[in-house]
Amino acid sequence: MSNRNKTVSRQALDTQQALEALSRHADRRKWSARQQIDFLFSCATIQELHxxxxxxxxxxLRYQHWVMGRNATDRHRTRQALLTLANKRTVLLERSEMVPALGVLSTYYLSRQRDLADWQPRTRNVYRQLESLVRHLFDGYGDVPGWVLEAWATGELTCGGVNLAELTIHLGNGRSLRSFSGQPRPITKKLEHAMRQAPAGCTYIEALRYAQLACRGALEWIGPVLQTAWSRTVGPDDDFWLDLVDLFATTPMVDPQQFGPVCDWIHHKRTVGIGDEPPQPGFSLKGRSMASLLAQTEQWHRSLGLLRRHAGHLLSATWNPLPVSDFTSGDDQRVVITQLRTYGQLVDEGNALRHCVASYLQSCQKGRCSIFSLRLDGARVITLEVQHNRTIVQAKGRYNRALADNERFWVTRWATEAQLTLSKHL
Structure with missing residues (x-):
């Protein structure tokens, strides 16, 4: 007797549909770049795709960056550009980390200087391929700084309020950096020249700091400066902090590691107030010597050490932790890196290592950063600051000493496992 007309059970039907869906999914994973592009642009809405x-x-992910939010004309243009790229011997379309950059590239495709069809990759390195492609399309004169182009590969195309994609096009048309209207502050011709010389790999703000220090002959201070909180944003107080750099740079035999603690003390004095005194936003360096600044910073540091006796309920103050995993070196647990989650833990860390990490309470509560403690054989040895963008920007030992080689090894390993970026200035 034939089974052709036999009723299929609901379970069997569900299984069959699941297998068909799995088969379709597997087929899509084997699709060529052209097939994927055609499929993506055949879906009118994200719901249809899902x-x-x-x-x-x-x-x-590709639909989100390449298709969604574009009108019919833009979709057609983007599709044609991506199909042209698919004809090249490149893996740009296959790498997920390149997806956002290709989406931005297609957004500004009308501003290209050259045809995409004329571009040929000269290297197998996907990041160098992207840099080459961006330069081919948008750099008409070949002089867009490397740090501008590298922003495309990092995905950090907005920095300090500056749109690096638009800056690429602006400079690629032969215009000056100082004429770009999207900058947080005006720059001079001298400053522009120095910014163009900033090393590849810099962010916009780091290139600006590089130029500001180069113009005052203080490039050796770039490391200490970039480890401070004020250097990571551009604001009206830049000139004040640069005056402090000048004071340090012109004072003989001053420890560069004291620059950060003095900045912390001044910031606290201006925004919170020291002890019972109110904030002093108009605090000035006029008439102050390096000796007095160091002495007052040390006095403030000692006062932070007394907070556990007097702060009371403040010690239990907490904040939303950064979603970053703690670290243990293995079964021996010789090396442990843990996130500090209360004000009391910050105070204890600062007391143990004799630095000012307790002053980071407000920054932690506002979500600007999180503080981690590295312990070796149970002893605190390094305090780490991790910004909200998952970058480790500070690593300080006792009395603000720098990382030792063995400590750097463990911090680097943790950064790799936790998908963090280690600042190149550490």
């Missing part, structure tokens, strides 16, 4: 692929799939 009916066929999961929301966390690589195709959904």
């Amino acid at each position: 009916a066929q692929v999961s929301a966390d799939s690589p195709l959904a």
Whole structure:
């Protein structure tokens, strides 16, 4: 007797549909770049796409950056550009970390200087391929600084309020950096020249700091400066802090490691107030000597050490921790890195290592950063500051000493496992 007309059970039907869906999913993973592009642009809405692929799939990520939010004309233009790129011997379309950059590239595709069809990759390195492609399309004169182009590969195309994609196009058209209207503060011709010389790998703000120090002959202070909180934003107080750099740079035999603690003390004095005194936003360096600044910083540091006796309920103050995993070196647990989550823990860390990490309470509460403690054989040895963008920007030992080689090894290993970026200035 034939089984052709036999009723299929609901369970069997569900299994069959699941297998068909799995088969379709597997087929899509084997699709060429051209097939993926055609499929993406055939979906009119994100809902239509999600009916066929999961929301966390690589195709959904590409749809978000390449298709979603574009009108019909832009979609057609973007599709043609991506199909042209698919004809090249490049893996740019296959790498998920390149997806956002290619989306931005297609957004500004009308501003290109050259045809995409004329570009040929000269290296197998995907990041160098992207840099070459951006320079080919948008750099008409070949003089866009490397740090501007590298921003495309890092995905950090906005820094200090500056749109690096628009800056790329602006400079690629032969215009000056100082004429770019999207900057947080005006720059001079001299400052522009120095910014163009900033090393590749710098962010916009780091290139600005590089130029500011180069123009005052103080480039040797770039490391200490970039480890401070004020250096990571551009604001009206820049000139004040640069005056402090000048004071340090012109004072003989001053420890560069004291620059950060003095900045912390001044920031606290201006924004919170020292002890019972109110904030002094108009605090000035006029008439102050290096000796007095160091002495007052040390006095403030000692006062932070007394907070555990007098702060009371403040010691239990907490904040939302950064979603970063703690670290243990292995079964021996010789090396442990843990996130500090209360004000009392900050105070204890500062007391143990004789630095001013307790002053970071407000920064932690406002979500600007989180503080981690590295212990070796149970003893505190290094305090780490991790910014909200998952970059380790400070690593200080007792009395603000720098990382030792063995400590750097463990910090680097933790950064790799926790998907953090280690600042090149540490």
